[in-house]
Amino acid sequence: MKNLINFGKKLFPICRSITGQGTLKTLKEIKKKHIKNLKIKKIPCGKKVFDWKIPSEWNIKDAYVIDKNKKKIIDFKINNLHVINYSTYQNKIIKKKELLSKLNYIDSYPNAIPYITSYYKKNWGFCVTKKQYDQINRNYKNSDTFLIKISSSFKKNGNLHYGELLIPGKSKKEILISTYVCHPSMANNELSGPLLSIALIKYFKNKNKNKLARSIRFIFIPETIGSISYINTNFVKIKNILFGFILTCVGDNKNFSMLTTKYNDTSIDKLCSDAYKKYGFKVKKYSFLDRGSDERQFSSPGVDLPIISMMRSKYNTYKEYHTSKDNFDFISAEGLKESFKIHKYVLNKLIKIKEDKIFLGKIKNYTPNKKNPISIKICEPNLGKRGLYHLVGTPTNQTLENREANILNFLQYSDGSNTIKQISEFINLNFKKTKKLYYFLRKRNLVK
Secondary structure, X not given: OHHHHHHHHHHOOOOOOOOXXXXXXXXXXXXXXXXXXXXXXXXXXXOEEOOEEOOOEEEEEEEEEEOOOOOEEEEOOOOHHHEOEOOOOEEEEEEHHHHHHOEEOOOOOOOOOEOOEOOOOOOOOEEOOHHHHHHHHHHOOOOOEEEEEEEEEEEOOOEEEEEEEEEOEEEEXXXXXXXXXXXXXOHHHHHHHHHHHXXXXXXXXXXXXXXXXXXXXXXXXOOOHHHHHHHHHOHHHHOOEEEEEEEOOOOOXXXXXXXXXXXXXXXXXXXHHHHHHHHOOOEEEEOXXXXXXXXHHHOOOOOOOOEEEEEOOOOOOOOOOOEOXXXXXXXXXXXXXXXXXXXXXXXXXXXXXXXXXXXXXXXHOOOOOOOOOEEOOOOOOOOHHHOOOOOOOOOOOHHHHHHHHHHHHHHHOOEOOOOXXXXXXXXXXXXXXXXXXXXXXXXXXXXX
């Protein structure tokens, strides 16, 4: 695992995004150094993928802020998190007040640079530590000016790139292993997943000399728009997939976390739980309501794949998450090795388990009913273009965050197998509010 950690350190400074040369370079490095037969594929920007459209390809060469003394006080080349991902081109002189309004920081974590994106809204800005912000505010006068330079570009005829590898088994039915390659300079939330995927590919390719009982498909994709685009482009192929795993946040040394399948009623849920007990690992279980990665798309109505995430520290639960502190001091070869052990054990069991013993309860007895709410959109709908979701960074208040969560939760369980009352129980929202939410979404043509 030390070699993989060292490889991860080389990938770390690459400025990845949902599109662009940084993501392509990362995939090429994985192919060149570790997975020679990885297929790198592309989907054109501007293509409509279900309710979404792939945005223009974004690339950036440099970005900085220079003060009146010609000193760089913010520098993208020192840390690529300093710029809001997908920032527009800028080359202008501004005053202190405007500069401060364009600086993002974390009050409660003064030494960390936040990671902020603006994929679907034209915007620009910088991210700094709280200490940097305070220094700028303290050391300069209101009349002082600053040169702002962001050398970025948007390519309308660009591409979204992803990597794919199939290890064929005796059965055409597959297990999906998905990880993402779109976050710049983050070790646990980003690179630990691809590194673990590389380790598992090498292990099962070697094991496959005797032919696996079931095929395993590995994909390296940009998060959210990548999974939506992949499902849209490979919809026929998806039908061969029985279930899958999202690999993310698998590299730190803390206790394990497990995000269950949507209904938490498959034998995979039980097998994963038993695996932690077998190795004596402590694990904190999270329900599907706590989801936040690509299980949102693969488990959505119309796709309906049971997806599990076996993590170390779950995303959005540790203070280093989405900051410059999620670095290679936070993860280790030992942490990655234990994640490899648990995933290897579970996958070895699952490639042999009979199909009729995988699915239990809700999924096995899945019977859509026209009288129950059914989501009109495949994958999560684009709520941002409807003014129902934040477009920059993260929600700024709890009310907004709760509203977004309730909408997305309702849509996830609108698969035709649940009444409004059952949905209210699944999403922990009282019946009156759930019924009101149903009419709200029906009016907006999101459910029928």
